[in-house]
Amino acid sequence: MLAVKVPRQEAEKVRRKLIELGVLAKGYAVKREGEFILFPVTEPVEGFELVEADFGRLEKRPHSYREVVEVPKDVKPLLPSSFDIIGDIAIIEIPKELMEYGKAIGEAILKVHRHIKAVFAKGSKVSGEYRVRELIHLAGERRTETLHRENGIRLKLDVAKVYFSPRLATERMRIFQKTRPGEVVFDMFAGVGPYAVLLARKAKLVFACDINPWAIRYLEENIRLNKANNVVPILGDVRKVAGRLEADRIIMNLPKFADRFLREAMLSVKDGGVVHYYGFGPEEDLFSEHEAKIKAIARELGFKVEFLERRKVRPYAPRQFNIAIDFRVLK
Template sequence: MMGVRVHRRDGERVRRLLAELGLLDTGRKIRREGEFLIFPVKGPIEGFEIVETEFEPAERRAHSYREVVEVPEELKPLLPSSFDVIGDIAIIELPEGLMEYGKAIGEAILKVHRHIRAVFAKGGKVSGEYRVRELVHLAGEERTETLHRENGIRLRLDVSRVYFSPRLATERMRIFRKSRPGEVVFDMFAGVGPYSILLAKKAELVFACDINPWAVRYLEENVRLNRTNNVVPILGDVRKVAGRVEADRVVMNLPKFADRFLREAMLSVRNGGIVHYYGFGPEEDLFSEHEGKIKAVAGELGFGVEILERRKVRPYAPRQFNIAVDFRVLK
């Protein structure tokens, strides 16, 4: 087989050149011979020493667990193409028919994604006041606590005890970009602090409330972990806190029930302040119902509202989206 022989010191430059020209045979391993490297090539190239030699086949690394998983062929089309990764824990949503192959699926994920140490399947929907879901252990360590990195902050959390979605990282960054230095922020449903700790980088003060004691325990730990000194964790029902703070910006990340807390949000924001409201909406009419509720509550309180932005955040269920509405409150 044909190879290009170069001195080791030129290796990286030549490898790049061959790759750019489409001449490098990536199915074969590069050979080492003392001070020299021999690159497997698909054809001759002028200006280099060409040699005839043998190359071992390159081991191709699988990119997806679906390439290595052992499940009956007819079930392969059901394998999800993606899963959530929180720290070193993978959480996958398996259709009913694949649950019995959970162990094989979990092991395939561990094999292909070396940084993952534990794999769980979603055992149901996010439910209850704390918005947590049941998890079924599939493979790897039986551990549910992890350290997740997002948007330059570190978050310790237990995936079985608190709500956390890595899919909201972009949305959190969007809010961070909109926030202004020196603001007072009220994170009404703070969880382990992904909004609060990020926003605290610009804000003067962040009030971060959650009713789940585990969430607030991790929130406090994350405040320390990120050396944040302007987040005030509050354990309890946000109804008891609302109206006692006067914020420039209020975050309402409780899409399932946020509409029930609009009064609290509006009472907690100063004149001209902004509320980031989240909800779920059907594809055919994402925002009307939510905007109707926003305007109705403002009307009852004698306030005005100005809708600033409406967005689809992410798909939530078939034909349903997690949506966001940003609005200004005029008192």
């Protein structure tokens, strides 16, 4: 087979050039000969040394675990099309009809996604004061602690002991882009710090509160990991903290119950400051109920609110969405 022979130190530059020219042969492994690299090509290329060589075929890898999972054909349509990846741990939601095939599903995920080391199934809904769920081990390592990377930060956490959603990475970056240098931020339900640690890169100071001691333990570790020394971790009920500090920006990432803490948020934000509120809403009317509650609390406190942005964050359940409302508080 025709090949381009180049010194090893120039290999990456040449590879990109061959791709740009559209002549790099697909489906073959490159070959090394001493200090030279051989690239298979579909036609002669001017300006390069051309040689004849034999190349091995690359193994065609499946793109989805559903291509390799060993389950009866009649249940294959029930296989979930997606799952969460947190660090090197996969968490999948499996219908009851498929739970007996859980091990096969877990092993298929490990086979296709080599970077995943452990697979768990959701055993319950997120519940309780600490917002955690039961997890059922399917395959791989029997551990729940991992190191997750997103938006240029590292987050150590235990998926069985704290709440964390990788699906909010885009939303977290949206808030980061809105944050201005020198702001004071109050993250009311901080968890292990995905908002707090990220926003610390711009903010002057970030107060990060959570009632879960495991979340605060990991938050403290993530502050060290990311050198985010301007994050102040606070363990306890946010009601006891509210009003004792003033922030330019408030994060209310507790969509199921955030409306219960609106008073605390408004008492803690500066005049003209911004609140990022999260909730759940039905498809037919996503925002009205939440906005009515926001206005009512503001009136009780003698404040005014200015709505800045409303958006669907992600699907939550059939015909239900996780929503975000950004509003300014005028005192």
